[in-house]
Amino acid sequence: MELGVLSREHEKMSNELVPEIHDIFKLLGEKYNQYHWSPCACRDLNSIKDSSPNLWKVLSHHCTWDVEKYKENHKCKPYPLDIETFVISFADTRASMISRRLQGIYKSETVFKVWKHNLDSLKPPCKHILECKPDELIKEVKGCKDSEALRLFEKYREKEFEVRSEDTAGKYPFASLYTHCILVKRWHEFFIENSNYFEIPLQIETLDKSIELKYKILMGKPIYFVRLKLRTSTNLARLRDTKVFKDIPQIIRDISKDVKGSVLYSLGEERERVFKGDEVLLVTVFPEQEIIEKIKNRLSSNYFMEIKIAETLLYNNHDAKNDQESKEIPEKKEWFEKNFSRLFDDFDERIYPKLDPVIKAADNEAGDKAIICDLCQKGQAEKIYPSEELSPETQAQEYLCSKCHQMRKEADKTKSFQGWGEDEEDGEKRDNKACFIMVTLDMDKLSKILPDLFNKMFKEKLVLFSDLGLPVLNEFLEDYKKFLKEFRTQILNSKEVDSKEEILDNLFCIKIQGSDEVSKELRGVVEKYTAIFDRYFKCEIKPPIRLSVTCANAKFPFFKHWQLLDNPKKSINIHLINRASLEINFSQLQLLQKVNLKNVSTFLHKLVQIERRTKSRLMVEMTMIKERKRLGELYQYFMTQELSSKDILGYYKILGERDE
Amino acid sequence: MNKVFFQYRLIAEMLCIGERMKKGTFRPCVKTIPFSSIVGALKDEYGFKEGEIFAAGYLEATQDNQTNKIEQMTMAPQYVDSGVSRVPLTVEFIINVKAKVYLLGEKDLIEKRLGEKFSITMGALKSKGFGRCKLSEMTLVEDLTIKKGELLTRIPEEHLDKFCIEKLKKPVYGYLFKPTSLTEGVYVKSLFERSLVKGYNFIVGGVE
Numbered sequence: 121m122e123l124g125v126l127s128r129e130h131e132k133m134s135n136e137l138v139p140e141i142h143d144i145f146k147l148l149g150e151k152y153n154q155y156h157w158s159p160c161a162c163r164d165l166n167s168i169k170d171s172s173p174n175l176w177k178v179l180s181h182h183c184t185w186d187v188e189k190y191k192e193n194h195k196c197k198p199y200p201l202d203i204e205t206f207v208i209s210f211a212d213t214r215a216s217m218i219s220r221r222l223q224g225i226y227k228s229e230t231v232f233k234v235w236k237h238n239l240d241s242l243k244p245p246c247k248h249i250l251e252c253k254p255d256e257l258i259k260e261v262k263g264c265k266d267s268e269a270l271r272l273f274e275k276y277r278e279k280e281f282e283v284r285s286e287d288t289a290g291k292y293p294f295a296s297l298y299t300h301c302i303l304v305k306r307w308h309e310f311f312i313e314n315s316n317y318f319e320i321p322l323q324i325e326t327l328d329k330s331i332e333l334k335y336k337i338l339m340g341k342p343i344y345f346v347r348l349k350l351r352t353s354t355n356l357a358r359l360r361d362t363k364v365f366k367d368i369p370q371i372i373r374d375i376s377k378d379v380k381g382s383v384l385y386s387l388g389e390e391r392e393r394v395f396k397g398d399e400v401l402l403v404t405v406f407p408e409q410e411i412i413e414k415i416k417n418r419l420s421s422n423y424f425m426e427i428k429i430a431e432t433l434l435y436n437n438h439d440a441k442n443d444q445e446s447k448e449i450p451e452k453k454e455w456f457e458k459n460f461s462r463l464f465d466d467f468d469e470r471i472y473p474k475l476d477p478v479i480k481a482a483d484n485e486a487g488d489k490a491i492i493c494d495l496c497q498k499g500q501a502e503k504i505y506p507s508e509e510l511s512p513e514t515q516a517q518e519y520l521c522s523k524c525h526q527m528r529k530e531a532d533k534t535k536s537f538q539g540w541g542e543d544e545e546d547g548e549k550r551d552n553k554a555c556f557i558m559v560t561l562d563m564d565k566l567s568k569i570l571p572d573l574f575n576k577m578f579k580e581k582l583v584l585f586s587d588l589g590l591p592v593l594n595e596f597l598e599d600y601k602k603f604l605k606e607f608r609t610q611i612l613n614s615k616e617v618d619s620k621e622e623i624l625d626n627l628f629c630i631k632i633q634g635s636d637e638v639s640k641e642l643r644g645v646v647e648k649y650t651a652i653f654d655r656y657f658k659c660e661i662k663p664p665i666r667l668s669v670t671c672a673n674a675k676f677p678f679f680k681h682w683q684l685l686d687n688p689k690k691s692i693n694i695h696l697i698n699r700a701s702l703e704i705n706f707s708q709l710q711l712l713q714k715v716n717l718k719n720v721s722t723f724l725h726k727l728v729q730i731e732r733r734t735k736s737r738l739m740v741e742m743t744m745i746k747e748r749k750r751l752g753e754l755y756q757y758f759m760t761q762e763l764s765s766k767d768i769l770g771y772y773k774i775l776g777e778r779d780e
Numbered sequence: 781m782n783k784v785f786f787q788y789r790l791i792a793e794m795l796c797i798g799e800r801m802k803k804g805t806f807r808p809c810v811k812t813i814p815f816s817s818i819v820g821a822l823k824d825e826y827g828f829k830e831g832e833i834f835a836a837g838y839l840e841a842t843q844d845n846q847t848n849k850i851e852q853m854t855m856a857p858q859y860v861d862s863g864v865s866r867v868p869l870t871v872e873f874i875i876n877v878k879a880k881v882y883l884l885g886e887k888d889l890i891e892k893r894l895g896e897k898f899s900i901t902m903g904a905l906k907s908k909g910f911g912r913c914k915l916s917e918m919t920l921v922e923d924l925t926i927k928k929g930e931l932l933t934r935i936p937e938e939h940l941d942k943f944c945i946e947k948l949k950k951p952v953y954g955y956l957f958k959p960t961s962l963t964e965g966v967y968v969k970s971l972f973e974r975s976l977v978k979g980y981n982f983i984v985g986g987v988e
Contacts, residue, residue, distance in 0.1 A: 468949055472951070477968065497800060498953070
């Protein structure tokens with residue numbers, strides 16, 4: 121038996137194969153289910169076999185197992201079967217085990233999102249109607265070349281794949297068909313990459329051999345799920361140090377390649393960091409110790425990794441050929457599902473790169489000044505940054521390890537930020553401000569809030585995070601990414617090319633010309649943010665997404681911005697550095713937007729001073745009682761402790777000065 | 781001679797053990813009592829030799845919001861040689877410090893040299909009056925049970941055995957300074973607070 125060693129020819133073929141499109145006939149609805157189960161049922165499609173062989177393989181994946189079942193209706197002859205079709209059919213069943221969750225809670229053909237929908241007013245349509253006519257889609261598939269398959273998938277992605285629930289009957293409405301399709305793609309990659317390990321031949325002669333191979337893989341080939349989170353404890357000193365985050369996806373890709381794994385989920389943007397700690401779930405055939413060794417080799421002193429590994433067989437109770445078989449192996453019934461759920465407990469292990477037990481001063485100029493790297497604090501300081509020939513004497517020097525020095529040198533330079541310092545207008549010097557805007561999502565809190573939202577909505581069913589698994593989280597993250605993209609686009613599009621800097625997907629910077637414009641610009645940012653946020657997240661319990669804005673003179677050092685940006689305390693956090701701070705929730709913002717803050721500046725300053733010096737709220741209340749008529753609603757909100765004097769003053773100084 | 785652990789209560793008005801952080805106008809402080817700081821102070825003031833004393837400690841957890849309170853101070857340091865002012869520096873420090881420290885050494889030596897109560901000066905900004913610590917309430921530690929939990933202090937790897945600490949799978953690594961002479965030193969790999977360990981119950985807290 122020739123094993124599935126991927127020759128160049130096969131690799132090329134695999135590149136052209138688009139597993140994501142395997143369920144495109146689900147878009148036709150239940151009426152056309154037979155086409156989904158086998159394209160052989162549709163005579164019109166038979167021509168694809170020759171014109172687009174890879175597309176045919178993908179679409180006919182169900183025929184691998186169901187050839188007997190449908191032989192009466194159509195002349196389906198999949199055998200001898202090639203490795204790709206076998207792998208797609210196999211990948212499809214593994215993907216369904218992960219994406220089909222929470223059956224029986226709610227039925228809908230469209231995806232139900234607890235952060236967006238509710239059971240009363242914001243119910244999603246339970247029936248999903250295909251936008252185009254079924255005949256048109258069939259015609260489109262018929263005319264699709266192998267090289268165009270991905271484009272066809274993308275065409276229907278937003279309006280169909282992302283909106284529909286995974287199964288046509290709508291029994292699992294919490295994960296989209298899109299999520300399922302991507303999972304199939306990733307499983308497919310994994311099985312092809314490790315076809316030697318699974319002993320999958322290039323060609324399988326008969327159905328019996330196919331079934332035999334399937335059970336051999338399910339029962340005899342352990343795999344390892346690895347849930348990992350790449351973290352950094354490095355304090356960013358310069359703007360270019362954000363490369364620490366930019367490099368994360370590449371490190372994950374390298375690790376995945378080293379362990380011949382496939383990333384089933386990457387809970388972060390493909391390119392860059394979107395939220396604290398990119399969490400990744402990958403699947404590999406390497407045992408635990410080898411995985412850990414390979415990770416250690418890939419990490420530099422700027423990173424450490426939290427990890428949880430679960431060894432499992434691919435077998436699950438759905439795989440039992442018949443009742444007799446499941447009776448024979450009762451203890452193995454829940455292997456896959458049980459082990460997969462275990463992944464969502466706390467991380468088991470924290471992995472650091474190989475660190476030296478002792479760090480001595482380097483025998484060079486850097487070593488005369490410092491012993492340990494200023495940036496990562498875990499390597500020998502052996503280089504000076506910036507090097508003397510490049511830096512003017514006034515510039516502060518740093519002593520870095522070789523890895524951090526290399527990272528600094530390789531980091532992209534900003535496009536226009538350097539020149540933001542001062543402008544001249546009508547002969548007068550204008551002091552420009554740099555405003556950094558960052559949006560972060562706290563994944564740990566999200567994993568607690570999502571089950572709460574489910575339990576609040578579907579009271580009779582108790583849902584834990586492990587019940588939701590990754591598909592629901594992934595649906596949320598897809599929405600979050602869209603929200604972030606829309607917000608970023610709106611802010612950056614309103615600025616000229618030389619007045620904006622895109623640093624990370626969730627961190628960007630705009631230039632504010634002159635101090636007078638600061639309040640107006642910041643109000644614009646907050647208004648846009650809240651308007652977009654309300655459209656994406658309509659739920660009562662707000663998801664833990666935080667907006668951080670810092671504003672200071674354009675020459676102000678970045679590390680101070682970073683300290684504030686990276687430590688958001690509430691939903692909206694705005695800091696005019698060394699001048700004022702505002703840290704409030706959405707509900708507090710709404711209250712503050714309602715109240716009249718005219719002519720209260722001196723009084724608010726007085727209140728804050730009283731609170732600061734006496735450390736007593738009572739004294740502030742007493743002072744407010746005297747002025748309660750003038751303060752109106754402000755007095756009421758303060759007394760009910762919805763707002764503090766610091767919140768009011770912060771809002772007044774940062775966003776509210778227009779009223780004076 | 782048998783080595784024993786003594787527990788002392790440490791009290792200080794202001795303490796600033798700085799986190800090692802360069803290029804900043806903000807210097808956060810360490811929220812524990814690391815091995816390197818307390819052992820360094822004991823060696824400096826009481827002439828202990830290498831290997832004679834080992835110590836580490838942690839801030840007491842209290843409900844009272846005035847104890848171990850974090851404060852900040854902005855100061856304008858100057859270059860010693862030219863007297864020119866540098867960029868103002870905001871320093872974080874702790875006031876009303878109450879901590880527990882554990883000293884390991886020979887019983888007689890500690891009793892004779894340190895006694896029931898003694899003082900040390902520890903951490904940064906000593907010239908500004910920071911770091912004057914009084915240690916009292918000397919107690920011999922008898923309960924040496926081992927438990928699993930989060931490490932409450934910072935200890936170099938080479939001295940983990942003194943506290944019977946066994947690393948588990950979730951370490952937090954960093955480096956502590958170790959002087960090798962009056963003017964030179966090296967950094968040694970150390971286990972930091974919040975590392976998951978097994979060790980003497982007095983230096984290990986609960987798991988979060």
